[in-house]
Amino acid sequence: MKYSKNFLKKLYQTMVRIRLCEESFVEPILNGEVRCPCHLYSGEEAIATGVCAALDEKDYVFGNHRSHGHYLARVGGMSELVAEIYGKETGCSRGRGGSMHLIAAERGMLGAAPIVAGTISLAVGAALASKIREDNRVTVSFFGDGAAGEGVLYESLNFASLKKLPIIFACENNLYSTHMPIRECRLKNNIFEIGKPFCIVSSKIDGNDVLKVYEAAKKAVEACRKGEGPVFLECMTYRFRGHVGADDNIQGTHTDIRPKEEIEKWLKKDPIKRFERFLLKTKILKGEDLINIKKEAEDEVSEAHAFAKNSPYPEKGELARYVYSE
Amino acid sequence: MSTVNRKLQYSLAINEALHQMMESDESVFLIGQGVKSPWYVGNTSQGLLQKFGTNRVIDTPVSENAITGAAVGAAIAGMRPVVVHPRMDFMLYAFDPIINEAANWHYMCGGKSTVPVVFWGIINRGGEQAAQHSQALHALFAHVPGLKVVMPSTAYDAKGLMIAAIRDDNPVIYIDDRWLYRHEDTVPEEVYEVEIGKGIIRRKGTDITLVAVSYMAYEAVKAAQELEKEGIDAEVIDLRSVKPLDKGLLLQSVKKTGRVVIADGGWKTCGVASETSALVSENGFEYLKAPIRRVTLPDVPAPASSQLEKHYYPTYQNIIDVVREIVS
Ligand SMILES: Cc1ncc(C[n+]2csc(CCOP(=O)(O)OP(=O)(O)O)c2C)c(N)n1
Numbered sequence A: 001m002k003y004s005k006n007f008l009k010k011l012y013q014t015m016v017r018i019r020l021c022e023e024s025f026v027e028p029i030l031n032g033e034v035r036c037p038c039h040l041y042s043g044e045e046a047i048a049t050g051v052c053a054a055l056d057e058k059d060y061v062f063g064n065h066r067s068h069g070h071y072l073a074r075v076g077g078m079s080e081l082v083a084e085i086y087g088k089e090t091g092c093s094r095g096r097g098g099s100m101h102l103i104a105a106e107r108g109m110l111g112a113a114p115i116v117a118g119t120i121s122l123a124v125g126a127a128l129a130s131k132i133r134e135d136n137r138v139t140v141s142f143f144g145d146g147a148a149g150e151g152v153l154y155e156s157l158n159f160a161s162l163k164k165l166p167i168i169f170a171c172e173n174n175l176y177s178t179h180m181p182i183r184e185c186r187l188k189n190n191i192f193e194i195g196k197p198f199c200i201v202s203s204k205i206d207g208n209d210v211l212k213v214y215e216a217a218k219k220a221v222e223a224c225r226k227g228e229g230p231v232f233l234e235c236m237t238y239r240f241r242g243h244v245g246a247d248d249n250i251q252g253t254h255t256d257i258r259p260k261e262e263i264e265k266w267l268k269k270d271p272i273k274r275f276e277r278f279l280l281k282t283k284i285l286k287g288e289d290l291i292n293i294k295k296e297a298e299d300e301v302s303e304a305h306a307f308a309k310n311s312p313y314p315e316k317g318e319l320a321r322y323v324y325s326e
Numbered sequence B: 001m002s003t004v005n006r007k008l009q010y011s012l013a014i015n016e017a018l019h020q021m022m023e024s025d026e027s028v029f030l031i032g033q034g035v036k037s038p039w040y041v042g043n044t045s046q047g048l049l050q051k052f053g054t055n056r057v058i059d060t061p062v063s064e065n066a067i068t069g070a071a072v073g074a075a076i077a078g079m080r081p082v083v084v085h086p087r088m089d090f091m092l093y094a095f096d097p098i099i100n101e102a103a104n105w106h107y108m109c110g111g112k113s114t115v116p117v118v119f120w121g122i123i124n125r126g127g128e129q130a131a132q133h134s135q136a137l138h139a140l141f142a143h144v145p146g147l148k149v150v151m152p153s154t155a156y157d158a159k160g161l162m163i164a165a166i167r168d169d170n171p172v173i174y175i176d177d178r179w180l181y182r183h184e185d186t187v188p189e190e191v192y193e194v195e196i197g198k199g200i201i202r203r204k205g206t207d208i209t210l211v212a213v214s215y216m217a218y219e220a221v222k223a224a225q226e227l228e229k230e231g232i233d234a235e236v237i238d239l240r241s242v243k244p245l246d247k248g249l250l251l252q253s254v255k256k257t258g259r260v261v262i263a264d265g266g267w268k269t270c271g272v273a274s275e276t277s278a279l280v281s282e283n284g285f286e287y288l289k290a291p292i293r294r295v296t297l298p299d300v301p302a303p304a305s306s307q308l309e310k311h312y313y314p315t316y317q318n319i320i321d322v323v324r325e326i327v328s
């Protein structure tokens, strides 16, 4: 086995933390306790987990509207995430940003924002800063298949390639951009090929296989550190819930038009269950280890919700605070 | 039921305008993100796809810059496109085709080419959606020569202004607000226009002029009703168009009341309220008995937290507070 038990356990823990945290929002969304729009990451955990496991602490990450997983994989505090979603002063963006604006700058999570493709060029800029400073950092830009519709992605690819910037373009292709299946957005489902005309090493990988993601990301990080970036990784995946909120994807619900059979097919490819099977088969972890890990994550999630609920809201008098840095 | 008094929802009034214009003019088409999804555009586009097909009702990839540019190009080539942005925030990717190209086109071509395109942007805010999913950017557009900017507050105007915008040979920014979608009022079934550049008096009064636009026009009427109880008789003007502004109507009213409060759902600095205020003081200074006051958003991005949101969006109460300060 190439990997230590500890490392594999950590990957599993991270995926479980993300899943349980995401699913913990379903109830509060449905009962109105959480009003902030949440784009849940359930089903896509292997990507954030695998990619972030390949990064060093000093590296940078930018996210998008669906970034709870990116934030948690980058070891942002769960309590601060949940508090942010509840609009509390103790949230990672002090309740000003909500679910779509997550930051843990001290962990290299430089920010997330929901304008589609909006943070891609920012990630290019962070990589540019690294190049100028020769600090050997790598930047990851996480974005969805929908972002491949925006021109700024292509401009970013060209510039990053021209300047050989240490950046990984991590495209999470979950086959949908809100209500639009990918076939209605592009003739071929081949997003990774857009890197090629810019001479960017580009590949398509199984985004529900955490080890495959990790291996591809590891190679990409090494290339970037050697000055052979950028790298484009298209990670194929599927979201288990609707575009936004707790939506369960049944045909006809408000954001989704996804066929039931397709959903069922992908539920069978659940990245966590797949990794569990691997861990058990290779005897790296025992059934009871898995249960303990889940239990720990459940406790962490409950504590995070308790922390969030007991936290104060921002003060009314501080509405205009943080417009400018003072 | 008499068709004269037919009630219709604001969003369905937009829908009816689109149906009627697409039916009567083959050069009209609708393009933009989410035109086939109620999640994006409410029921404003209902039935259009079924009736006019995918050639004229075009849902698009997330490509605001190119899609908006394509609408501008189609307009130059003789079509009358309506390009929708389900949130104004997303229009920022399309500033180049809107401002550099469409707004300037007629002028820089010496009047030899027109751009009859409607840029339809929806204000969609509240609900803890935060800074990038809440913006009301009408003032940015109003700043630009060559663009007209309309903001209906009633279902009647929503239909009439959409028709006028589509028929106008110039690029028109049509801005509606999701908070108004369920409002209902009387909407004639026939095709009619509300003239761009004409405001309307929503309530007659003599003590003070409340000028408002879009959603804030409702708040201004509510404020006027409350103020009546205190013996303050407010006139309410709904601008309907923020560019051009209805100078004549404004000055007539100020001449009578001598006091002005302007309510706008955009930011304060360089906003519609600033422009309206400048226009009144430049042209009607001699009528003024008190300083002109503005009720707007603070110069702050939209916060996520509901506790901050509550204090962020101005309401009729803010208008009343300001009125009390200047009518004593
Ligand atoms: C510029 C812009 N246009 C439109 C939207 C509305 N929108 C929000 S998420 C989304 C789709 C994103 O799809 P994708 O990038 O594949 O990410 P996913 O939600 O599938 O993770 C769209 C179009 C937006 N946020 N920003």
Ligand SMILES: [Mg+2]
Residues within 6 Å of the ligand: A144, A145, A146, A172, A173, A174, A175, A176, A177, A178
């Ligand atoms: Mg997607």
